[in-house]
Amino acid sequence: MKVSRRRVLAVGSSSLLLxxxxxxxxxxxxxxxxxxxxxxxxxxxxxxxxxxxADGLSEWNQRDVEPNDRETVSLSLxxxxxxxxxxxxVNDEVGVGVFRMERTDVERDYCAKMIVRYxxxxxxxxxxxxxxxx
Numbered sequence: 001m002k003v004s005r006r007r008v009l010a011v012g013s014s015s016l017l018l019x020x021x022x023x024x025x026x027x028x029x030x031x032x033x034x035x036x037x038x039x040x041x042x043x044x045x046x047x048x049x050x051x052x053x054a055d056g057l058s059e060w061n062q063r064d065v066e067p068n069d070r071e072t073v074s075l076s077l078x079x080x081x082x083x084x085x086x087x088x089x090v091n092d093e094v095g096v097g098v099f100r101m102e103r104t105d106v107e108r109d110y111c112a113k114m115i116v117r118y119x120x121x122x123x124x125x126x127x128x129x130x131x132x133x134x
Contacts, residue, residue: 003079033099035074039065040119045090047116051075052085055064079090088116090123097125 037047044066051058065071077084088095099112115126 002019033077033086034111034113035075036070036113036115037063037065037071037073038070038115038117039067039090040117042067042120042133045073045118047118049073049116050087051077052087057087060110073092086114086116086125088123088125090116090118091121093123095123095125099127 033051035049037049039045039047044064046062046064048060048062050060061073061075063071063073084099086097086099088097095116097114097116099114113128115124115128117124117126
């Protein structure tokens with residue numbers, strides 16, 4: 001069978017393009033969780049937080065956040081589950097938020113951001129629409 005030079009060049013070029021992109025067929029993995037602690041109260045508060053995985057609850061962390069201020073914390077991620085929870089406590093208020101460790105809608109590793117917002121006697125754990133790049 002005779003193969004034309006044009007066909008060899010076309011197949012070879014396509015192979016080279018795909019060879020440099022092995023991540024095109026894999027899912028993204030969460031590499032960092034950024035937790036923003038927002039204190040919208042008029043007094044300073046201690047924020048306590050931990051990550052829950054299928055293996056259980058991680059060690060609790062604490063941060064003092066001044067009134068009407070915010071602090072950002074980067075967390076290492078224990079476990080290898082697909083869905084994890086962040087638990088947060090300020091005074092006697094408890095909040096829980098869910099984030100995904102693996103996503104099938106991205107083709108590269110990614111970062112996630114969660115917000116823990118405290119306002120006088122209410123706590124919310126939110127996932128903002130604008131997620132950070134790694």
